[in-house]
Amino acid sequence: MENPMQHNQSKLFINNMMESAIRIGLLFILVVWTFDIIKPFVIPVLWGAIIAVALMPMTQKLERALKGRRGLAATILAFAGITLLIAPFWIVTSSIFEGISHSIEVLQSGEVDIPGPTQKIADIPLVGGQLYEVWALFATNLEKAVMHFLPQIKSAVTASAAMLGSSLGTLVMFIISLAIAGGFMAHAEKSAAAVKTVAVKVAGSHGEEWASLTAATIRSVLLGVVGVAFIQSILIGSALFTFSIPAAGLFTFIIFILGIAQLPPLIVVLPLIFYVFSTHDSTPATIFTVWVLVAGVSDSVLKPMLMGRGVDVPMPVILIGAIGGMLTAGIIGLFLGAVVLAIWYELFMTWLKTEEQQNAKVEQGAEDSLPSVPVED
Numbered sequence: 001m002e003n004p005m006q007h008n009q010s011k012l013f014i015n016n017m018m019e020s021a022i023r024i025g026l027l028f029i030l031v032v033w034t035f036d037i038i039k040p041f042v043i044p045v046l047w048g049a050i051i052a053v054a055l056m057p058m059t060q061k062l063e064r065a066l067k068g069r070r071g072l073a074a075t076i077l078a079f080a081g082i083t084l085l086i087a088p089f090w091i092v093t094s095s096i097f098e099g100i101s102h103s104i105e106v107l108q109s110g111e112v113d114i115p116g117p118t119q120k121i122a123d124i125p126l127v128g129g130q131l132y133e134v135w136a137l138f139a140t141n142l143e144k145a146v147m148h149f150l151p152q153i154k155s156a157v158t159a160s161a162a163m164l165g166s167s168l169g170t171l172v173m174f175i176i177s178l179a180i181a182g183g184f185m186a187h188a189e190k191s192a193a194a195v196k197t198v199a200v201k202v203a204g205s206h207g208e209e210w211a212s213l214t215a216a217t218i219r220s221v222l223l224g225v226v227g228v229a230f231i232q233s234i235l236i237g238s239a240l241f242t243f244s245i246p247a248a249g250l251f252t253f254i255i256f257i258l259g260i261a262q263l264p265p266l267i268v269v270l271p272l273i274f275y276v277f278s279t280h281d282s283t284p285a286t287i288f289t290v291w292v293l294v295a296g297v298s299d300s301v302l303k304p305m306l307m308g309r310g311v312d313v314p315m316p317v318i319l320i321g322a323i324g325g326m327l328t329a330g331i332i333g334l335f336l337g338a339v340v341l342a343i344w345y346e347l348f349m350t351w352l353k354t355e356e357q358q359n360a361k362v363e364q365g366a367e368d369s370l371p372s373v374p375v376e377d
Contacts, residue, residue, distance in 0.1 A: 043332065044173055048180030050335050051081070052188070053215045054222045059185045071186045078182030082175050088253060089171055121278050210343055217313065217342045221322050221335050223306040224315075228299050229259025235295035236265060243280070243288050245272060260331060262323050265296045313342045 055077055062073035117135040121128055138145040184191050192211075199207030237252030245251065251272065255265045269292045277285045304315060318338045325337015 044176045045180055046332060046336075047174065047177035048184055050218055050332070051177060051181035052184035052191075053218045055081075055181065056185060056188060056215075057219075059188070070188070074182045074185035077185065078178045081178045081181075085171060085174055085178070088249075089167070091249060117278070121274075210346065213313075213342055213346060214339050217318060217339050218335050220306075220318055221338045224303050224318070225262070225322055225334055226260055227306055228302045229256050231302060232256075232259050232265060232295060232299060235298060236269065236292050239288055239291040239295065240272070243276060243284065245275070259299070260334070262326060266293075269293070269296050313345050317341055317345050 059070070059073050059077055062076065063070050066073055117132050117139070121132045121135060134145075137148070196208045196211045199211040201207070233252050233256035236255050237248065240248035240251055251268055255268055258265055258267060273285075273289050273292065276288045280288070303319065318341070321338040321341030322334045323337070325333030325335070325340070327333070329336060
């Protein structure tokens, strides 16, 4: 039979367990509720932090030029970034809108004159014959061609409209992120101190070191991924403008996005090579081909040069983290994946060093415990 003391202890245990369960449940509800409230701001704040870390060296240089006016330097960079975002988007959107308006006017007037394909198109391996037939159908009987490819045309228009809407949403998000980045840069010391305090609280003595590693990794990815994509797009874009390729600006922007997404620019370049060979003489077409192909594979040389600079983590680790993070979480995963993998690499190396130090101490202790043998004369 249970004695009164055991009964009281059992009752007290149940009461404490119920009280703890209620507190944990209320705390869980509060955390979930708080996350739902701040969820729309998580991605802009993360991007703002990434942009602030990437632009901090430039902010410090501009601050010195403005005689220590940090807030003005951060504001100028934020507005410059917003302008660089809006201007290309406006140019591309205006170009698309003008092209659609012109196409509608031409279709309404009935004066549609599509030049027929040349024999060079038919001579293209694998796809030449089919491409020649489709092009010839549009050139000779536009109405029949439109009716034949109407489902594909509707799908393409729908996808383009969805892409335009998504691009507009992304543009607004980045504008907000740049504004947040301006705030981070204006109060860089306080922000860095807060991050290091939290890092030390979470990770212990290595927290401050890993906070610095995070900043260095973000700059490395910016140089090795975004920087290489920008250089590639400039190299290929200069060829497109030199040879007067239609919509050269739009193709250059697409190549830049593909470079950030770690996709080969040859996806865009190869069809353009076929177009140039069909519309230009052999010599200029060959020059264009060599130009864009060399620019297309230049990332294999540029990435080892730019990625991993200022970071003790090997370049393949950062590159794998960037690509894997992008496949998991989109563009922002480029930075988050590289940071996470870099920290895990540092954790692994710290563990190896700890093991080596412990083994060295054991060996030293074993040597010290050996009895000394007197040396005879």
